[in-house]
Amino acid sequence: MGLFDIFRRDRKKNTANVAKERLQILIAHEHSRAGAPDYFPEMRDEIMDVIKKYVAVDDKGLNVKLEKGDDYDVLELNITLPERR
Amino acid sequence: MSKVIVVTSGKGGVGKTTTSAAFAAGLASKGHRTAVIDFDVGLRNLDLIMGVERRVVYDFVNVINGEATLRQALIKDKRVDNLFILPASQTRDKDALTKEGVESVINELKTDGFEFIVCDSPAGIEKGAFMALYFADEAIIVTNPEVSSVRDSDRILGILQSKSRAAENGDVIKEHLVITRYSPERVDMGDMISLEDIVDILSVPLLAVIPESGSVLQASNSGVPVIMDIKSRAGQAYMDMTARFLGEDIPHRFLDIEKKGFFKKLFG
Ligand SMILES: Nc1ncnc2c1ncn2[C@@H]1O[C@H](COP(=O)(O)OP(=O)(O)O)[C@@H](O)[C@H]1O
Ligand SMILES: [Mg+2]
Numbered sequence: 482m483g484l485f486d487i488f489r490r491d492r493k494k495n496t497a498n499v500a501k502e503r504l505q506i507l508i509a510h511e512h513s514r515a516g517a518p519d520y521f522p523e524m525r526d527e528i529m530d531v532i533k534k535y536v537a538v539d540d541k542g543l544n545v546k547l548e549k550g551d552d553y554d555v556l557e558l559n560i561t562l563p564e565r566r
Numbered sequence: 567m568s569k570v571i572v573v574t575s576g577k578g579g580v581g582k583t584t585t586s587a588a589f590a591a592g593l594a595s596k597g598h599r600t601a602v603i604d605f606d607v608g609l610r611n612l613d614l615i616m617g618v619e620r621r622v623v624y625d626f627v628n629v630i631n632g633e634a635t636l637r638q639a640l641i642k643d644k645r646v647d648n649l650f651i652l653p654a655s656q657t658r659d660k661d662a663l664t665k666e667g668v669e670s671v672i673n674e675l676k677t678d679g680f681e682f683i684v685c686d687s688p689a690g691i692e693k694g695a696f697m698a699l700y701f702a703d704e705a706i707i708v709t710n711p712e713v714s715s716v717r718d719s720d721r722i723l724g725i726l727q728s729k730s731r732a733a734e735n736g737d738v739i740k741e742h743l744v745i746t747r748y749s750p751e752r753v754d755m756g757d758m759i760s761l762e763d764i765v766d767i768l769s770v771p772l773l774a775v776i777p778e779s780g781s782v783l784q785a786s787n788s789g790v791p792v793i794m795d796i797k798s799r800a801g802q803a804y805m806d807m808t809a810r811f812l813g814e815d816i817p818h819r820f821l822d823i824e825k826k827g828f829f830k831k832l833f834g
Contacts (some may be wrong), residue, residue: 496756503713511720
């Protein structure tokens with residue numbers, strides 16, 4: 482499939498829907514970062530270092546999210562552990 | 567009671583100034599004493615869109631610096647009663663607007679009996695945009711059906727909800743979405759994000775949809791707010807917007823493809 486096929490297919494596929502999907506993903510991502518305290522990136526790195534001491538995970542395997550609630554915020558840590566053999 | 571309303575968007579060139587001029591003229595034409603302030607320091611434009619550029623003597627920053635009184639700087643519109651324009655300064659000094667200065671001007675407008683104070687925000691999410699939104703009671707978010715505009719609207723909403731004076735006091739700014747340059751034909755072809763999708767993504771109540779219309783350019787050429795072109799679709803949509811803002815229950819128009827007759831196709 483050549484470069485131009487991508488455009489041709491997208492045209493048929495309806496680019497407005499592509500725009501909507503991209504926006505939904507991007508905005509959800511930006512919201513999960515908004516309002517995070519300044520120490521957040523550093524804390525994330527330190528947590529990552531501790532985990533790496535025990536398990537062989539890479540940076541892509543760690544997802545840290547701060548969810549804003551009405552009364553309290555939730556810090557969510559998602560760690561993908563290496564595959565079991 | 568006076569209300570401070572910011573017209574904002576994050577992204578530039580989406581129709582903030584067009585909307586500010588039309589909306590302020592609409593409010594005034596309905597009998598409400600209205601002032602519209604150009605916050606775009608260094609890039610004054612509202613005066614041109616409203617056709618008062620030759621009557622600018624003093625500006626917003628002159629008033630803040632005590633070089634002129636508010637009364638001297640306010641330009642009274644000659645076509646619409648109750649309508650006053652406060653032009654932006656052409657200074658390059660980005661720090662010309664201070665919180666204290668802006669607050670004192672807004673307070674003076676309030677004691678002068680202005681019912682509505684419309685703040686035309688500059689583009690961006692920096693100081694100028696912040697000054698325009700900081701004292702707002704309500705916000706009009708101007709969005710084009712296009713990815714970068716929707717994303718920037720979302721960012722400016724975040725700032726309204728966290729950095730405004732209302733937010734600092736634990737209050738909520740009432741938000742209104744105005745989608746401009748909308749083209750039902752292109753939505754139908756699948757080329758343009760639909761208004762339903764934009765409302766869905768931003769989750770802000772929809773105040774108005776302004777169609778893409780050549781009359782906007784004609785209006786700005788002549789220095790007449792497009793709302794005064796009562797025959798144009800954009801003008802009518804802005805009139806509906808104003809009435810809806812004031813509490814009237816009016817259905818949205820110009821959302822579907824206009825069935826063009828033969829002559830409309832030729833001359834439309
Ligand atoms: N509904 C519309 N239809 C067609 N052109 C429009 C419409 N609204 C705005 N425009 C045009 O878009 C450009 C930017 O508008 P402006 O109000 O100056 O935007 P902003 O203040 O957000 O930078 C102008 O050239 C204006 O004529
Ligand atoms: Mg502008």
